[in-house]
Amino acid sequence: MIVLFFTILLAGIASVLSWMAYRRGGATFSKALNDARGQFMHLLPRLLIGILGSGFLAHLMPKETVLAWFGPNSGISGTMLATLAGALTPGGPVVGYALGAAAIKAGADLSQVMAYVTAWSLLTFNRMITWEIPSMPGRLVLVRVIVSLPFPFLAAWLTVLFRG
Amino acid sequence: MSSAPQTSKGRLIAYLKRVDWGLLIVASLSFGAALHVLLHEGLQVWTEIFADDFWLFLSILPKVALGCLIGSLVRLLIARETIERFIGEGSGLMGLLLAGLIGMLFPAGPFTIFPLAVVLMASGADRGAAIAFISAWLLVGVNRAIIWEMPFFGTGFVLFRFLISLPMPILLGLFARLPVFDRICPPGSLREDEP
Numbered sequence: 001m002i003v004l005f006f007t008i009l010l011a012g013i014a015s016v017l018s019w020m021a022y023r024r025g026g027a028t029f030s031k032a033l034n035d036a037r038g039q040f041m042h043l044l045p046r047l048l049i050g051i052l053g054s055g056f057l058a059h060l061m062p063k064e065t066v067l068a069w070f071g072p073n074s075g076i077s078g079t080m081l082a083t084l085a086g087a088l089t090p091g092g093p094v095v096g097y098a099l100g101a102a103a104i105k106a107g108a109d110l111s112q113v114m115a116y117v118t119a120w121s122l123l124t125f126n127r128m129i130t131w132e133i134p135s136m137p138g139r140l141v142l143v144r145v146i147v148s149l150p151f152p153f154l155a156a157w158l159t160v161l162f163r164g
Numbered sequence: 165m166s167s168a169p170q171t172s173k174g175r176l177i178a179y180l181k182r183v184d185w186g187l188l189i190v191a192s193l194s195f196g197a198a199l200h201v202l203l204h205e206g207l208q209v210w211t212e213i214f215a216d217d218f219w220l221f222l223s224i225l226p227k228v229a230l231g232c233l234i235g236s237l238v239r240l241l242i243a244r245e246t247i248e249r250f251i252g253e254g255s256g257l258m259g260l261l262l263a264g265l266i267g268m269l270f271p272a273g274p275f276t277i278f279p280l281a282v283v284l285m286a287s288g289a290d291r292g293a294a295i296a297f298i299s300a301w302l303l304v305g306v307n308r309a310i311i312w313e314m315p316f317f318g319t320g321f322v323l324f325r326f327l328i329s330l331p332m333p334i335l336l337g338l339f340a341r342l343p344v345f346d347r348i349c350p351p352g353s354l355r356e357d358e359p
Contacts, residue, residue: 017237035236053194055217097316135278
């Protein structure tokens with residue numbers, strides 16, 4: 001139900017924006033369509049590989065290990081491991097989500113997966129080296145990393161708190 | 165002969181930089197796992213897993229297509245200059261909120277977002293606003309979540325993660341503004357780092 005609602009909402013937003021672009025001129029609209037098609041074709045194989053792969057990976061992930069390291073009783077050491085794993089997971093938009101989804105299927109606790117995704121989003125070394133350090137002042141990157149360190153733990157704690 | 169730098173080493177480095185390593189890792193893990201399941205557990209188990217996930221893949225395609233369309237429309241409709249104008253000097257908490265909001269809604273890849281943060285700083289945004297902007301894009305980027313995260317985790321997970329992550333960019337910006345960090349990143353020092 002919520003999925004259908006969300007798809008309709010997206011379609012609504014896309015229609016409004018398309019109308020705005022169309023009023024600016026047909027060229028703007030057709031350029032947007034072109035860009036969107038290019039991005040979609042770029043995503044398609046990546047999503048296909050990632051989604052199919054995460055299914056097979058989840059099937060193969062050693063359930064006992066995942067449960068022991070990241071399961072409901074893994075506590076703060078599980079969060080620390082999840083944070084470290086997140087920082088070490090390569091950037092790019094697929095890897096972290098694919099592994100996180102596989103870990104949930106294999107029995108990892110929601111709070112640890114939240115910590116993992118948060119750490120991967122904020123702190124992945126790979127993205128830092130490829131994009132952030134080359135394009136931004138090093139001192140700003142350093143401040144950003146320092147203030148970001150507690151946040152995977154905050155995410156895990158908030159998940160436990162809200163889940164009740 | 166600087167006009168012909170195509171040594172084999174140069175070509176190799178250029179090639180290695182172009183390779184999408186993330187995809188390569190995912191692809192090898194995926195193919196390895198699929199092959200392992202096929203060889204050790206037989207065709208029936210393999211087909212079951214494949215059918216489940218292929219159905220999932222098909223069902224998310226409309227959302228992915230809409231996400232792409234919205235992303236490119238927003239990019240074309242909102243000029244970068246407009247965004248720069250809104251995070252001026254002395255923006256206070258409002259500046260953090262605004263920076264976070266822009267980061268959340270701005271559809272872009274890492275190749276756009278970090279240079280854009282530098283532009284924001286050059287036009288007066290402080291380190292707090294810059295970090296709020298980057299963190300919002302990283303943590304609660306709407307475009308990213310629709311296109312990439314929902315297919316893997318489902319809508320419920322993503323909405324819950326958004327709920328707990330929404331305040332984080334503002335908090336990160338506030339922390340970054342603490343005077344302790346003046347020693348690492350003095351106020352005004354970012355203005356000189358022109359893009």
